[in-house]
Amino acid sequence: MALLKYFLIGIYFGIVLVKGEVVSWFRIQEMFHLQSAYMYLVIASAVVVGMIFVFAAKAFKLRSLDGQNLDFKGKPFNKVGNTAGGVIFGFGWALAGACPGPMYALLGAGYWAIAVGLVFAFLGALTYGYLKPRLPH
Amino acid sequence: MWEAITGPWPWYTTGPLLGLMVPFLMLAGNKHFGVSSSLRHVCAAVFKPKAEYFRYDWKKSGWNLALVAGTIVGGVLAVLAFGADTSPQLSEGAHALFASWGMEEATALQPAEVFAVGADNWLRPLVFLALGGFLVGFGARYAGGCTSGHAIMGTALLNPGSYVAAIAFLVGGFAVSNLIIPALIAL
Numbered sequence: 001m002a003l004l005k006y007f008l009i010g011i012y013f014g015i016v017l018v019k020g021e022v023v024s025w026f027r028i029q030e031m032f033h034l035q036s037a038y039m040y041l042v043i044a045s046a047v048v049v050g051m052i053f054v055f056a057a058k059a060f061k062l063r064s065l066d067g068q069n070l071d072f073k074g075k076p077f078n079k080v081g082n083t084a085g086g087v088i089f090g091f092g093w094a095l096a097g098a099c100p101g102p103m104y105a106l107l108g109a110g111y112w113a114i115a116v117g118l119v120f121a122f123l124g125a126l127t128y129g130y131l132k133p134r135l136p137h
Numbered sequence: 138m139w140e141a142i143t144g145p146w147p148w149y150t151t152g153p154l155l156g157l158m159v160p161f162l163m164l165a166g167n168k169h170f171g172v173s174s175s176l177r178h179v180c181a182a183v184f185k186p187k188a189e190y191f192r193y194d195w196k197k198s199g200w201n202l203a204l205v206a207g208t209i210v211g212g213v214l215a216v217l218a219f220g221a222d223t224s225p226q227l228s229e230g231a232h233a234l235f236a237s238w239g240m241e242e243a244t245a246l247q248p249a250e251v252f253a254v255g256a257d258n259w260l261r262p263l264v265f266l267a268l269g270g271f272l273v274g275f276g277a278r279y280a281g282g283c284t285s286g287h288a289i290m291g292t293a294l295l296n297p298g299s300y301v302a303a304i305a306f307l308v309g310g311f312a313v314s315n316l317i318i319p320a321l322i323a324l
Contacts, residue, residue, distance in 0.1 A: 003203035005165045010204040013158055014211015020151030021225040023212075024246045026235065032307075032314030035230035041148035042155065043288060049156025050170075050293025057163065064167040071167055074296025075281050085279025086287075086302040088272050090309020094318065096269025097251070099284040100172040100277060103270070104205045106247070108212025109222060113252045113262055117270030122183075124274025125176035129190035135279065 014105040023106050025097025032094055081137040092124075143220040158285070159293050168200055171286030173277035175205045222246055238322045250322065261324040280305065 021027050022042060031039035056062070057070055064070060093099050096117045098106060103121060106114040128135075162168040179202070180186060181195040215221035224243040227235075235243070240250050254262045277283040280302045282291060288306060291299020 003199050006162075006168070006200040006203040007207040007210075009158070009161045009165060010207020010209075011211040011214065012161070012207075013155075013204070014208040014213075015215045015219060015221075016151060016154045016211075017208070018212050018215035018221045018246070019219050020146050020155065021246065022151065022155070024225045025248055025251055026225050026227055026231065026243055026246075028310070029234070029314050029318065030227055030231035032310045033231070033234055035234060036228040038148050038226075038228075042152040043284075045149060045152030046156035046158075046289050047292045049153045050159035050289055051295075053156075053160040053163070054293050054295075057160075062164070064164055066166055068167040070163055071169070072294055074291050074294040075286070075298055077296075077298030077301070078281065079301075082280050082287075082298045082302040083305050085276050085281065086305025087276070087309035087312075089276025089280055089283065089302075090306040090311070091313045092269045092272025092274075092276055092309075093284070093306060094269075094310040094313035095265050095321075096273060097247075097265075098269075099273060100176065101205075101208060101283070101285055103273075104172070104175075104208040105212035105215070108209040108214075109216050109246070110213075111247050111252050113254050113266055116263065117266040117273070120267045120270030121176055121274030121277075122179055124271040124276070125173075125278045126180045126184060126186060126274075127271075128275045128278040129177070129180065129186060129188045132188070132190050 013101065014108055017102050017105040018109050023098060023102035023109065028094060028097040078137040081135075084136075145223070145226045156289065156293075159290060162204075166200065169286070170290040171201070171282055172205060172208075173274075173283035173286060174198065175201050176274050177278060178202055238319060240322065261322070264321060264324060276309070 017023050027039055030036045062070060103114050103118045158170045162170050178195045178198045181191040222245055240248055251262055251265045287299040287302040
């Protein structure tokens with residue numbers, strides 16, 4: 001039952017992704033060809049909302065509903081990992097027209113072909129796991 | 138009111154609603170928004186790989202798996218209850234771009250050329266989705282996060298590595314979308 005709240009937040013996430021057209025291959029190509037500001041404004045305004053919350057949560061020392069002090073520590077900065085991994089991710093994002101969140105949402109939206117993308121995303125993560133000790137980070 | 142919800146959403150609806158994922162997850166249980174770590178958890182749970190990267194207690198990350206399970210259900214509801222599966226509100230320039238690629242006019246969220254798999258259309262979907270999916274999974278884990286974990290959560294935290302990753306996502310995307318896809322779409 002402790003996981004139910006995350007399941008519900010996930011439902012919300014899936015609705016926003018699909019309804020907001022963020023899952024659309026067309027929208028992703030449109031973004032990368034600078035043919036519309038839509039995706040940029042979506043991402044930028046999402047970041048601003050997140051930033052305002054983080055700022056307010058720090059200022060007011062907010063706690064989570066289960067009473068924990070909030071964690072504001074970001075992920076470690078890996079120069080090569082963030083850059084090379086990021087560019088490789090971008091290659092895939094453009095090809096599939098979807099990043100991981102939209103892949104899950106598209107499965108629900110009835111675009112069964114994305115199951116291929118998702119299975120290969122698992123294989124990509126699996127491959128990374130095996131190669132990790134040999135890759136520069 | 139209901140028509141505003143079922144009709145197409147402007148960016149100032151979609152973006153802020155997406156950004157609310159940050160407070161929702163932090164307030165729900167001190168969790169950082171991120172989706173691609175679920176790829177690792179699923180691998181650890183299903184394949185039980187021997188690599189050290191997968192030897193950890195994935196059950197402690199059950200919240201992340203619950204999140205992506207919910208995301209699938211959200212996709213169902215978006216189509217069934219919110220009238221989501223319509224052609225996107227693309228710009229004139231985008232329509233011209235897709236026409237120049239020889240694609241049919243959009244009638245749904247996704248192009249038939251990439252998503253309608255059939256006997257006479259399997260190579261292109263396979264290349265776009267299998268190769269794309271692999272690079273997304275590999276790259277996200279190499280970069281330590283994806284669009285949600287770096288480009289939204291990490292940037293909200295003012296985390297330097299997340300800004301580097303987010304810019305790298307765009308660089309990779311621009312390169313493939315502009316240089317590779319125009320040739321590949323003709324497959």
